[in-house]
Amino acid sequence: AQKITQTQPGMFVQEKEAVTLDCTYDTSDQSYGLFWYKQPSSGEMIFLIYQGSYDEQNATEGRYSLNFQKARKSANLVISASQLGDSAMYFCAMREGPGDKIIFGKGTRLHILP
Amino acid sequence: DTGVSQDPRHKITKRGQNVTFRCDPISEHNRLYWYRQTLGQGPEFLTYFQNEAQLEKSRLLSDRFSAERPKGSFSTLEIQRTEQGDSAMYLCASSRARDSKETQYFGPGTRLLVL
Numbered sequence: 001a002q003k004i005t006q007t008q009p010g011m012f013v014q015e016k017e018a019v020t021l022d023c024t025y026d027t028s029d030q031s032y033g034l035f036w037y038k039q040p041s042s043g044e045m046i047f048l049i050y051q052g053s054y055d056e057q058n059a060t061e062g063r064y065s066l067n068f069q070k071a072r073k074s075a076n077l078v079i080s081a082s083q084l085g086d087s088a089m090y091f092c093a094m095r096e097g098p099g100d101k102i103i104f105g106k107g108t109r110l111h112i113l114p
Numbered sequence: 115d116t117g118v119s120q121d122p123r124h125k126i127t128k129r130g131q132n133v134t135f136r137c138d139p140i141s142e143h144n145r146l147y148w149y150r151q152t153l154g155q156g157p158e159f160l161t162y163f164q165n166e167a168q169l170e171k172s173r174l175l176s177d178r179f180s181a182e183r184p185k186g187s188f189s190t191l192e193i194q195r196t197e198q199g200d201s202a203m204y205l206c207a208s209s210r211a212r213d214s215k216e217t218q219y220f221g222p223g224t225r226l227l228v229l
Contacts, residue, residue, distance in 0.1 A: 042222070046220075097170070106155060107156050
């Protein structure tokens with residue numbers, strides 16, 4: 001069974017609009033961490049935001065916020081005021097195990113339209 | 115402060131050849147991870163080191179793959195007798211254990227094409 005599910009293979013959004021990228025996860029651990037990474041066409045994985053399972057507040061980093069709903073096991077990424085440079089692949093991920101390896105979803109390709 | 119670096123950025127090789135990739139982590143990071151990413155997929159975990167000890171290996175890491183981190187700093191990933199199915203992006207990441215966010219920072223990757 002997938003541990004990280006991203007149901008939107010691709011999205012098209014008008015520039016300056018807000019966008020929400022969906023992510024649900026599956027774990028039986030009480031302590032876990034959730035990440036979002038951005039991967040532009042150059043291939044580098046860029047860390048965007050982190051949410052710990054015990055964090056009471058939703059994480060925010062500039063234009064990025066993570067809508068963490070623990071009971072629903074969802075960790076959606078919200079990008080406010082989207083920009084053309086936001087066009088990229090976005091991966092939701094969860095750290096797992098004693099070594100904290102990261103399990104990635106299949107990603108959502110975001111296209112920002114001018 | 116420099117980020118994670120990987121060398122080479124691109125590698126084209128013929129089937130059956132051996133290849134070696136290098137990763138230099140962020141200097142104060144004691145954990146180093148290798149991932150493989152095929153086209154249209156998210157990265158998949160291969161192995162990780164804490165200092166010089168290799169603590170976990172994925173079942174994806176066949177016996178043709180070997181990784182080392184001899185002095186707890188840089189790491190190498192070697193693929194022997196490459197196959198076309200090895201064509202992928204190989205990503206290295208590092209983190210600082212005990213960091214409250216335990217965030218892994220990725221390098222630019224090495225794109226391998228096996229002909």
